[in-house]
Every structure is written in C-alpha cells, then in structure tokens.
Amino acid sequence: MAGSSLPRIVVVSRSTEYAALLARHGTREQARFFLETRGRSIDEIEARDAAQRDALTTIASGIPTDWRRARVERSDLDRFLFEPSDVVVTVGPSGLVANVAKYLDGQPVVGVNPDPARDGALLARHAPADAGEIIRAAAGGQAPIDERTMVEALLDDGQRVLALNEVFLGHHSHQSARYLIRCPAGEEHQSSSGIVVTTGTGATGWGRSISLERQTGLRLPQPEEARLAFFVREAWPSPAFGVSVTEGLIGADDRLEIVSELDEGGVVFGDGIESDRLDFGWGVQATVRIAPERLRLVDMP
Secondary structure (H helix, E strand, C coil), rough: CCCCHEEEEEEEEECHHHHHHHHHHHHHHHHHHHHHHCCCHHHHHHHHHHHHHHHHHHHHHHCCCCCEEEEEEEEHHHHHHCCCEEEEEEECCHHHHHHHHCCCCCEEEECCCCCCCCCCCCCCCCHHHHHHHHHHHHCCCCCCCEEEEEEEEEECCCEEECCCCCCEEEECCCCCCCEEEEECCCEEEEEEECEEEECCCHCCCHHHHHHHHCCCCCCCCCCHHHHHHHHECCCCCCCCCCCCCEEEEECCCCCCEEEEEEECCCCEECCCCCHEEEEEECCCEEEEEEEEEEEEECCCC
8 A cells, every 4th residue: 555545543542630730730749749638649640641651652553654643632633634544543431432433424443441440441442452453454444343323413503413422401500491392202391400312322321320310111222223312300390391201212213302491501512521512592493313423433352
C-alpha cells in the first residue's frame, strides 16, 4: 500500500486525574500535599497515570511504522475530522467509547483498557499488549464486530443529539419539567423530573438503575437490539398532569415525541454530557428514535 491508501489509526485518550492535579497545583509535591491533607495518597493516582502512558506507548509500538496515525484528546473530539477508513482506538474506561461514538459513522472502534481493575471493561475490552494484532485485523476488515444500537433526539429546528447510552430531556437542574409526551402507548401532559431514553448499551447504567428501583418488569433491550426503552422520572399526578405513560419500549418504526412546556431551563443531552446540551424551550418538539448510525465495536476474543 502507498500514499493515502495506508490505514490511519486514530488513538483517543483523555487527561488523567494526575494530569488534572498537576495543572491545578503546579507540582507533584503540592498535589501530594493537597491529597494527604484530605486523607488520600497520590500513589494510586500516579499508578493510573503511568498505566495509561504505558498503554499509549505499547499501542504506538504495535502500529506498523508506515501507517498513518493521529492522537486526539477527548476534549478535542468535536473539532477533529474522522476519515471514513479510520480505525479508532480508545485508551481509557468504557465511557470513553461512548464519548467518541457520536462522532463516528461506521468506523471500527477498538476499546483498550489500561486499568481493568478499576473499569468493568464493558466496552473497553482489550489489553494494550493485544492492541497491535487487533488494530491490524480491524484495518484489514478481518476483526469481528459487535454492532450497538444508538439513540437520537431530533429537534424540530434541525438540531440533533446522538448518544450510545441514553438521552435525557427535561430541566437542566432536574427539577420539575412540563411537557406533552406522545408514544405508541398514548399521549398526555406531564410534570416530572425528566425523561430518560436508553439503548441496550445504556441499559446497564442509568436505565437499569431506574428499572431496578421501579421493579416493573419491563424487559430492557439488549445492546444489539433495534429497540429503546424510556422512563419518565417521578411523574407528578394532578388534575392537569397524567401519570399513565411513564415507561415503554420504542421499536424500529416507533417514535417518542416530547413537546416542551418549559419557560426556561429545558435541555436535551446525551450520555451524561450536560455541557453538550441543546436548549429545549417552550413549544420545541423533540423526536426520539433509534439512530441510523450504529457503533461498530471490535470484539476480538
């Protein structure tokens, strides 16, 4: 291969806690003193930082020398232009895979976990030492792929939120939000702490927590299923507001429509990233459905 036909490997990471401490306190000793006055040790934080640096070095050494490569920090993802033929390698916890997923359009993702003892590795499944072999297989189209359903919330002005785990619609402070909800089960005006719409991937997190608390028996979707589940949080019954449509499933041909009745503070955001939210003011309609994009997660044994 030559020229632009060479694969490009995009390695995505995020700043470690240790780097954040140094940025805040200036030196290691000042950071150590800050932690020790609060009964904590810097050793564990340094070890996690070292594990990530070692993982990045190992991954870099496993990429063929003549292949193109790029490094991206999580904070720069919204300004980075991915190419259709990229292989994306995330180095960090499973949440980093969710962070990058919404910026992709079919590129395979290799989740590398530098600290498996701390992260459950649901999405970041691979050890740094195995990354070179997995990257070559993914670049050659020979790696098994686990396709994950994603969710989108589309506002009637064309703005869009795309997420791997879930989207939230409601007040930014999670106080009472008023809206009209429409879904296959019916429609009604509600006042609640907001609505969570989860994918099968997100059903291991926020969606599962809500489901367990309610014990309603709603079968949450699996990650590869073309289904979503929605939950209305703490719906408030009154003569003006109903509580009969508080959870359900959204299939491939279904839509969940929410019309905001909030004077201020209404937001829509995905995967817990409130800083990347859309305003959801009075009269704005959001349509939540299965997204056309799917995360293509490399799943080498």
